Amino acid sequence: xxxxxxxxxxxxxxxxxxxxxxxxxxxxxxxxxxxxxxxxxxxxxxxxxxxxxxxxxxxxxxxxxxxxxxxxxxxxxxxxxxxxxxxxxxxxxxxxxxxxxxxxxxxxxxxxxxxxxxxxxxxxxxxxxxxxxxxxxxxxxxxxxxxxxxxxxxxxxxxxxxxxxxxxxxxxxxxxxxxxxxxxxxxxxxxxxxxxxxxxxxxxxxxxxxxxxxxxxxxxxxxxxxxxxxxxxxxxxxxxxxxxxxxxxxxxxxxxxxxxxxxxxxxxxxxxxxxxxxxxxxxxxxxxxxxxxxxxxxxxxxxxxxxxxxxxxxxxxxxxxxxxxxxxxxxxxxxxxxxxxxxxxxxxxxxxxxxxxxxxxxxxxxxxxxxxxxxxxxxxxxxxxxxxxxxxxxxxxxxxxxxxxxxxxxxxxxxxxxxxxxxxxxxxxxxxxxxxxxxxxxxxxxxxxxxxxxxxxxxxxxxxxxxxxxxxxxxxxxxxxxxxxxxxxxxxxxxxxxxxxxxxxxxxxx
RNA sequence: GGCCGGAUACCCAAGUGGCCUAAGGGAACGGAUUGCAAAUCCGUGAUUCGCGGGUUCAAAUCCCGCUCCGGCCUCCA
Numbered sequence: 001x002x003x004x005x006x007x008x009x010x011x012x013x014x015x016x017x018x019x020x021x022x023x024x025x026x027x028x029x030x031x032x033x034x035x036x037x038x039x040x041x042x043x044x045x046x047x048x049x050x051x052x053x054x055x056x057x058x059x060x061x062x063x064x065x066x067x068x069x070x071x072x073x074x075x076x077x078x079x080x081x082x083x084x085x086x087x088x089x090x091x092x093x094x095x096x097x098x099x100x101x102x103x104x105x106x107x108x109x110x111x112x113x114x115x116x117x118x119x120x121x122x123x124x125x126x127x128x129x130x131x132x133x134x135x136x137x138x139x140x141x142x143x144x145x146x147x148x149x150x151x152x153x154x155x156x157x158x159x160x161x162x163x164x165x166x167x168x169x170x171x172x173x174x175x176x177x178x179x180x181x182x183x184x185x186x187x188x189x190x191x192x193x194x195x196x197x198x199x200x201x202x203x204x205x206x207x208x209x210x211x212x213x214x215x216x217x218x219x220x221x222x223x224x225x226x227x228x229x230x231x232x233x234x235x236x237x238x239x240x241x242x243x244x245x246x247x248x249x250x251x252x253x254x255x256x257x258x259x260x261x262x263x264x265x266x267x268x269x270x271x272x273x274x275x276x277x278x279x280x281x282x283x284x285x286x287x288x289x290x291x292x293x294x295x296x297x298x299x300x301x302x303x304x305x306x307x308x309x310x311x312x313x314x315x316x317x318x319x320x321x322x323x324x325x326x327x328x329x330x331x332x333x334x335x336x337x338x339x340x341x342x343x344x345x346x347x348x349x350x351x352x353x354x355x356x357x358x359x360x361x362x363x364x365x366x367x368x369x370x371x372x373x374x375x376x377x378x379x380x381x382x383x384x385x386x387x388x389x390x391x392x393x394x395x396x397x398x399x400x401x402x403x404x405x406x407x408x409x410x411x412x413x414x415x416x417x418x419x420x421x422x423x424x425x426x427x428x429x430x431x432x433x434x435x436x437x438x439x440x441x442x443x444x445x446x447x448x449x450x451x452x453x454x455x456x457x458x459x460x461x462x463x464x465x466x467x468x469x470x471x472x473x474x475x476x477x478x479x480x481x482x483x484x485x486x487x488x489x490x491x492x493x494x495x496x497x498x499x500x501x502x503x504x505x506x507x508x509x510x
Numbered sequence: 511g512g513c514c515g516g517a518u519a520c521c522c523a524a525g526u527g528g529c530c531u532a533a534g535g536g537a538a539c540g541g542a543u544u545g546c547a548a549a550u551c552c553g554u555g556a557u558u559c560g561c562g563g564g565u566u567c568a569a570a571u572c573c574c575g576c577u578c579c580g581g582c583c584u585c586c587a
Binding site for chain 1: 511512513514515516521522523524525533534535536537544545546547548549550579580581582583584585586587
């Protein structure tokens, strides 16, 4: 029997391809993911993209690959207004500083957070730490890898030297030039492949661009689509010396420089949100291939479609804009959030709903109960090789095949549920538990199925007192009093369960 | 206008030419259980796959046209 092969959609070829790594031994995989910009907390849409990359990485590991996964944390402030494509407007890091200063003043941010709102590095560091926390909570493996090897989540501000070298190389190879305004631009006409990833070929761009490119700016460039590599600007909030004057790098440059430095000039996989396809990834390809002379930068491009919230586009004005920590504060378990964000196929828009979150929670609880029962039955036992394969072990090949079909997680989950419904009493519990663990190795839900600690409102004490009252009432069969207490608990947003071991409670997520 | 992804029951979602009078989960409903609930367990659910044509012995699946939703076309995961 041959090993399962991962069939994965490649944005570059717009078709499903059988994945095979560059590694001649077919074992090691190089994977670069575009990570967050850290001038705010990451929202659930950001995490859908990062979590899908994590599912891909975990699937590759399930198939036996050894994945070197890099995810950047962009700490170079990009511009708020890029209308002229060349660094106009205000630096986002400066905007974030003002917002932080206001949050501190209004008490939204704990007073003990010592952070200078005028120091862009401090702002970036603050949000980068928040991101790493959220990432570990949601089970992004790369965030754990980083604890052993910090380089796996690199910061562009520490790669300025490499970026400058890259620009010099592009100039030397006639792919870049210094414009009349002193800005270094990539010459898109020097790179015929430009537009292959996004479909935005130079001809298509010409038809669509129109009013968005100012004539004034055009005078400085050879072609409308030429993009900035280095901008001299001695007044900018974050700036570094360079052969073209003190200034800052173009915003596509960092990924090309860091991917090459950490993974090589040609890599296996590159991921991001669908909005990254153009211009970001298109420009990365031009820069990387222009500098290296290779035909490919990443051989395989993986893009996750956007997340909707309750049927609407997520936006701050609609009030449906959530960060991961907003959800944890509501009492949502990291496991449920993780599953809700990845269970819809990555190439479809996903609609995030509170109902969906509740569905996921029930689903995870059911799997967890089965797993706990198997672990209890397996305790102290060794695998029974003679026993017939049980439901979960039998479902494992289907689970793997489903993931190999362009990460068909829904079908993989159905295989688990079918196994759950079958009688496994004759199976070896050790082997069954192991099979479930392998499935969870991709899903990553069992180990994070608990609400985040936090009792700021003193709810625990109140609930405890009410439960004691109710238990006493029930002991004397005073049902009216018992039900009254239950209503009071419900008003506090607490649901209770009477079990053989007494009454348990949980916060109702709404 | 150019390029791309999608449309399956109340909701999420599988299915890629015959095994489909369409998987799995949730909700709902009925039953068991419970002081009553909740949770749990058992059962019920689309003769139909956005719309209109076509190909075929056979279509949710292939082809053509249309409608709608979403994304990108130099802020964005």
